[in-house]
Amino acid sequence: MPATEQPHDPRRRRGSSSPASRSSSRRLRALAAGVVAVGALAAAALPSTATASAGENRDRDRDHGGKGHHWHWPGRYQDVQLLSFNDLHGHLEPPAGSSGRVTELQHDGTTRTIDAGGVEYLATHLREARKGNRYSVTAAGGDMVGASPLLSGLFHDEPTIEALNKLDLDVTSVGNHEFDEGATELARLQRGGCHPTDGCYTDKRFKGADFPYLAANVLDEKTGRPILKPYWVWKKHGVKVGFIGVTLEATPDIVSADGVKGLKFKDEVETINKYARVLQRQGVKSIVALIHEGGFPASSAYNYDCDSPGAGDGISGPIAEIAENVTPKVDALVTGHTHAAYVCTIPDPSGKPRMVTSAASYGRLYTDTTLTYDRWTGDIARTAVQSANHVVTRDVPKARDMTRLIDKWNALAAPIGNRPIGHISADISRDGTESPLGDLIADAQLAHAREQDPKADLALMNPGGIRAPLTYTASAGEGDGVVTYAEGFTVQPFANTVNLQDFTGAQLIQVLKEQVSGANEAAPKILQVSEGLTYTLDLTKSGADRVVTDSVRLDGAPIDPAATYRVATNSFLAGGGDGFPTLGEGANELVGAEDLAALEQYLTANSSASDPIEPPTADRITVVQ
Structure with missing residues (x-):
């Protein structure tokens, strides 16, 4: 049990109490069931089973309260x-x-x-x-x-x-x-x-x-x-x-x-x-x-x-x-x-x-x-x-023993993990329908994609691939606001590549609808979007209708269903993962570097100790509730 008692304990409301009172409850249940009256019969029927069980489990018997086996005849419960x-x-x-x-x-x-x-x-x-x-x-x-x-x-x-x-x-x-x-x-x-x-x-x-x-x-x-x-x-x-x-x-x-x-x-x-x-x-x-x-x-x-x-x-x-x-x-x-x-x-x-x-x-x-x-x-x-x-x-x-284990592996990881890759001015959160960190990662992937192909239009990032926030407060071996490779790895640990594919405007709108329909209808997965892509998500509606089609714009211009757009995603999404089958139907695929490398490159190019990155405002998706 925790050393500090928490002020609100649901187990107590379900009738739980101290070990002593639970023991009393067991004694009462045993009496009510007539254990005392039939104890001799139970003892006659079960000793061989009890002895064998004790022996066959000696190798996995984790008492946590001492090595010795002080066997006594058990009650019913x-x-x-x-x-x-x-x-x-x-x-x-x-x-x-x-x-x-x-x-x-x-x-x-x-x-x-x-x-x-x-x-x-x-x-x-x-x-x-x-x-x-x-x-x-x-x-x-x-x-x-x-x-x-x-x-x-x-x-x-x-x-x-x-x-x-x-x-x-x-x-x-x-x-x-x-x-x-x-x-x-x-x-x-x-x-x-x-x-x-x-x-x-x-x-x-x-x-x-x-x-x-x-x-x-x-x-x-x-x-x-x-x-x-x-x-x-x-x-x-x-x-x-x-x-x-x-x-x-x-x-x-x-x-x-x-x-x-x-x-x-x-x-x-x-x-x-x-x-x-x-x-x-x-x-x-x-x-x-x-x-x-x-x-x-x-x-x-x-x-x-x-x-x-x-x-x-x-x-x-x-x-x-x-x-x-x-x-x-x-x-x-x-x-x-x-x-x-x-x-x-x-x-x-x-x-x-x-x-x-x-x-x-x-x-x-x-x-x-x-x-x-x-x-x-x-x-x-x-x-x-x-x-x-x-x-x-x-x-x-x-x-x-856990401290020793962590210290051992940290010593092996330190030369790689402690390397600075960027600077931030405050915590960058992954919380919310659209998160500041989601926007940052999408922008990083678009920037990397444009280095591979200047025609890249936008990037989409799945929220489940963002595993932790970027925090400003110092950790061991770094100064406030420094982002280390270890922190970046914690955010994006999957080693996915940044992939570019062609989609029609109609397919792009269908991808946005798949956030809130099909496999994702019960538990929506809202893709994080790069700068320039905006739309309205109306949560008062149901299914695919929650994406307001007429509101989808790129750099202020409505999406043309017949036009072709060059879209960057990670390789997991590019394979149709996370319930986005349309993302698996792209054409002219170009495979770039790993997503963490894209993030590192973006942070290094756009931040310094004197000019750290500010958390994005997360205003690309308008949510109606």
Whole structure:
């Protein structure tokens, strides 16, 4: 648990209390069920199972409260602590700017922001939370790696896998970003070995993940089998909890074609239901689904109680439909992908409430869920499930082993990462429908494109490719306003190229409509636009009509549907990614340098210590609400 008690704790409203009071509750439940009366029969029936289970799990028995096994005969109910987080994205150091803060709802209805995240603090919080909980398992909901800052991304995320091993992560699902470098690289992260082209970074061979990655719905097209384990069972002293891991079926739409080549992504619900039946046949009746797909809560506050009266629908988005259709055999859902924070119950197909959680992103939160295991049935007593998100505050001691790990990799990255590439006069945010940083990146890509072809007209940048803000406040080794290569890498870590293509005016307008229709209708993806392109986005309308066609102009002139325009995008968008199929239909493609190189070139050419870049005003898209 966090060292500092937060003023608003939704778990308390759900009836959670101190360890002592929870122990009292368990004693009362045991008495009500008649455990005392039948204890002798239970003892006669189960000792061989208990002894075998204790022995077979000795190699993975992480007590976190001491090495010794002080075995005593258990009662009927056993609380199992499930700690979880998601979407770490290799953020070992505290994230900068708004990416390193969470919003907290206060008792009077106001909110405050809290600085959060950093694996040195996450380790301390998780270790404190485990104290006194001998039945504790830690799971994650995918995107542990990928789109990572330079400290991890420069080394193909080996530092993050090492950190997760030290965190005692037990199991995780894959996410879409686990496929950024393809299935072969994902297999290396799981099994270990030096990078095939970069080799070994230290004098020790990379050993890979101590925990299993689960990919139940990711199949090899040739064999039809999952590329990694589909499920895993945690066992301790007769308690068994199965975990099934899936990523979103739409992963091919948001990952480069090379990353998912030779793979097939199956429906999340069908896959989970299939393996829930497999686990049940193996005698595992307590099941948790790790799903890299998420939803959108009504409030951005991490401690918003979406189950409280008047809270509305709790969470919307893809996970709501998934949760409503996943078999009742599954007892809880740990989710991710949307980087949102929520702890909600959604009825399963039988109408019974079931816990669905997400811990935001970048290690800013962790979720503490209590699963009450019934030893008689082998299932979770669903009415007793309690859960809450907790802030990874930075007011606790840093975990020394994590500090050593970060220092080791920082020493290797410093010669590259500390190189200055530009100067800014203030924070440049990535927040908003149109963001100042989005405009800056689009302008940088247009400038680079015009060096390749002076006829380039405009540039479009997907918001999901902007992974962090540029912050003015000094960090280690730099002065205020200096942008280092490491900071630029954190903003654009994907190594996409800047590609130029020809589109008709009609196609260009169709691209803008695809921001709010088709695959992007439920969750719009508003492209960031270069200087000169303007239009109105009317959010009072629905679907493609939200883009006001007559308002689309380039340098003040209406877009001519029959004319040809030279458009710069990153290579991911140029392949039709992120739900923009029309961008995959361009002609006369010209491939330029990497997007980070374009940003570096732009910052270097347009800023200095005496004349830093001002944040763009973000006034190219007029939003009507």
